[in-house]
Amino acid sequence: xxxxxxxxxxxxxxxxxxxxxxxxxxxxxxxxxxxxxxxxxxxxxxxxxxxxxxxxxxxxxxxxxxxxxxxxxxxxxxxxxxxxxxxxxxxxxxxxxxxxxxxxxxxxxxxxxxxxxxxxxxxxxxxxxxxxxxxxxxxxxxxxxxxxxxxxxxxxxxxxxxxxxxxxxxxxxxxxxxxxxxxxxxxxxxxxxxxxxxxxxxxxxxxxxxxxxxxxxxxxxxxxxxxxxxxxxxxxxxxxxxxxxxxxxxxxxxxxxxxxxxxxxxxx
Amino acid sequence: xxxxxxxxxxxxxxxxxxxxxxxxxxxxxxxxxxxxxxxxxxxxxxxxxxxxxxxxxxxxxxxxxxxxxxxxxxxxxxxxxxxxxxxxxxxxxxxxxxxxxxxxxxxxxxxxxxxxxxxxxxxxxxxxxxxxxxxxxxxxxxxxxxxxxxxxxxxxxxxxxxxxxxxxxxxxxxxxxxxxxxxxxxxxxxxxxxxxxxxxxxxxxxxxxxxxxxxxxxxxxxxxxxxxxxxxxxxxxxxxxxxxxxxxxxxxxxxxxxxxxxxxxxxxx
Numbered sequence: 001x002x003x004x005x006x007x008x009x010x011x012x013x014x015x016x017x018x019x020x021x022x023x024x025x026x027x028x029x030x031x032x033x034x035x036x037x038x039x040x041x042x043x044x045x046x047x048x049x050x051x052x053x054x055x056x057x058x059x060x061x062x063x064x065x066x067x068x069x070x071x072x073x074x075x076x077x078x079x080x081x082x083x084x085x086x087x088x089x090x091x092x093x094x095x096x097x098x099x100x101x102x103x104x105x106x107x108x109x110x111x112x113x114x115x116x117x118x119x120x121x122x123x124x125x126x127x128x129x130x131x132x133x134x135x136x137x138x139x140x141x142x143x144x145x146x147x148x149x150x151x152x153x154x155x156x157x158x159x160x161x162x163x164x165x166x167x168x169x170x171x172x173x174x175x176x177x178x179x180x181x182x183x184x185x186x187x188x189x190x191x192x193x194x195x196x197x198x199x200x201x202x203x204x205x206x207x208x209x210x211x212x213x214x215x216x217x218x219x220x221x222x223x224x225x226x227x228x229x230x231x232x233x234x235x236x237x238x239x240x241x242x243x244x245x246x247x248x249x250x251x252x253x254x255x256x257x258x259x260x261x262x263x264x265x266x267x268x
Numbered sequence: 269x270x271x272x273x274x275x276x277x278x279x280x281x282x283x284x285x286x287x288x289x290x291x292x293x294x295x296x297x298x299x300x301x302x303x304x305x306x307x308x309x310x311x312x313x314x315x316x317x318x319x320x321x322x323x324x325x326x327x328x329x330x331x332x333x334x335x336x337x338x339x340x341x342x343x344x345x346x347x348x349x350x351x352x353x354x355x356x357x358x359x360x361x362x363x364x365x366x367x368x369x370x371x372x373x374x375x376x377x378x379x380x381x382x383x384x385x386x387x388x389x390x391x392x393x394x395x396x397x398x399x400x401x402x403x404x405x406x407x408x409x410x411x412x413x414x415x416x417x418x419x420x421x422x423x424x425x426x427x428x429x430x431x432x433x434x435x436x437x438x439x440x441x442x443x444x445x446x447x448x449x450x451x452x453x454x455x456x457x458x459x460x461x462x463x464x465x466x467x468x469x470x471x472x473x474x475x476x477x478x479x480x481x482x483x484x485x486x487x488x489x490x491x492x493x494x495x496x497x498x499x500x501x502x503x504x505x506x507x508x509x510x511x512x513x514x515x516x517x518x519x520x521x522x523x524x525x526x527x528x529x530x531x532x533x534x535x536x537x
Contacts, residue, residue: 095434105425108448118433172433
């Protein structure tokens with residue numbers, strides 16, 4: 001098994017993995033990933049269910065630490081810091097690498113408090129009203145909620161809730177935003193708004209997005225990584241990176257047979 | 269078959285309705301406002317009340333709540349948020365066992381721990397403190413279990429959202445998880461209080477009884493449940509009717525707290 005190693009020339013990589021293996025207990029979930037994620041671009045992870053793309057995404061902010069049996073081998077670099085080095089505080093990592101989840105999950109607090117929460121726990125000293133407004137504006141939500149900041153975040157529609165979650169992530173002023181299928185629970189119109197937003201956000205942030213929707217990957221991303229899954233003799237399913245290239249190349253001239261088959265909709 | 273099941277269903281309701289009916293009819297006729305303000309009368313005197321027992325019950329339930337709620341809630345937080353699965357399973361099991369312990373055993377335990385210690389220290393003997401401690405033992409497993417369940421119902425998504433923003437575990441628990449679970453925790457605590465208010469056995473030999481107003485938590489203290497037990501079996505007419513009135517008050521206290529508690533959670537879902 002030869003894994004495609006891609007080096008994007010000319011752009012600085014923010015996150016990179018070196019020979020990363022992810023285990024749950026003794027079960028190898030993701031195998032041997034080498035991947036560089038360039039700054040201020042959108043990188044999409046695509047692949048069939050169970051290929052470990054979400055698992056890999058959660059390694060970048062050490063959210064997998066919440067799972068008891070989780071174990072990572074290999075290295076995950078944030079600039080030149082190994083995130084899994086013993087002296088790294090996972091809390092600090094998550095402050096610099098934000099996350100947006102599959103299902104919108106605003107806190108059962110007011111819209112204002114949803115944004116202010118992250119800033120407050122991070123010891124933000126500036127003008128909170130201004131930060132809330134700026135974050136909501138960046139998430140293209142301000143005009144819809146400016147008159148009801150005291151209402152519960154749960155009173156918003158699904159699409160608005162997801163943009164609130166994006167605003168919440170932005171408010172902490174991270175360098176990277178990880179998005180785990182951010183549109184899978186949204187209707188097409190809300191999806192389009194979030195995709196538009198992703199385009200605007202990449203000016204300031206590095207974005208990694210996991211998606212099941214290939215059109216979405218084609219629309220929003222600059223690079224695309226295709227993952228696949230193989231079943232071992234014992235029945236364990238292990239994900240691996242098949243191909244990582246500029247999105248245009250992946251969709252128009254895939255190098256690997258598996259990629260070609262997946263893109264043309266023959267499996268997955 | 270359906271008819272039989274229906275009849276059994278009705279039969280199951282009979283005890284509740286009969287008890288309610290009997291207590292309300294008998295209790296209501298002996299009820300007046302004086303029962304809340306006066307002390308128990310001597311056997312042959314007319315009137316009188318059981319204000320001291322109402323106060324004593326409130327006092328001992330409060331002591332029980334002050335001991336058991338912080339312990340129980342913290343224990344449940346440890347179970348759901350911090351412990352490993354293995355440890356949590358054992359503690360949950362132990363809590364379930366504790367909730368099955370007969371209340372008289374809790375009373376004996378409180379007698380051994382609190383009452384006898386007070387005697388040794390020359391501070392007193394039978395007391396509201398002992399009664400409250402016994403009630404705390406009965407309340408603890410209810411509080412642990414309901415809080416545990418409430419915390420488990422808080423979606424994992426919320427914890428991840430909070431942790432994902434760079435919150436520590438402590439911040440996540442205190443600022444996100446606990447507020448979300450608070451209504452259910454309040455309900456659980458209220459149910460525990462309602463259960464404790466009606467307990468008699470553990471109070472008989474921890475708090476005993478008193479005909480006077482409670483003025484110290486280190487002295488014997490009256491409670492509604494023990495008053496009912498003492499007065500209902502007495503041969504005196506005036507005491508018996510007070511016992512009925514006390515039963516009604518106790519029943520109303522327990523029923524209203526339970527109903528309020530259930531109504532609050534119902535509204536949340």
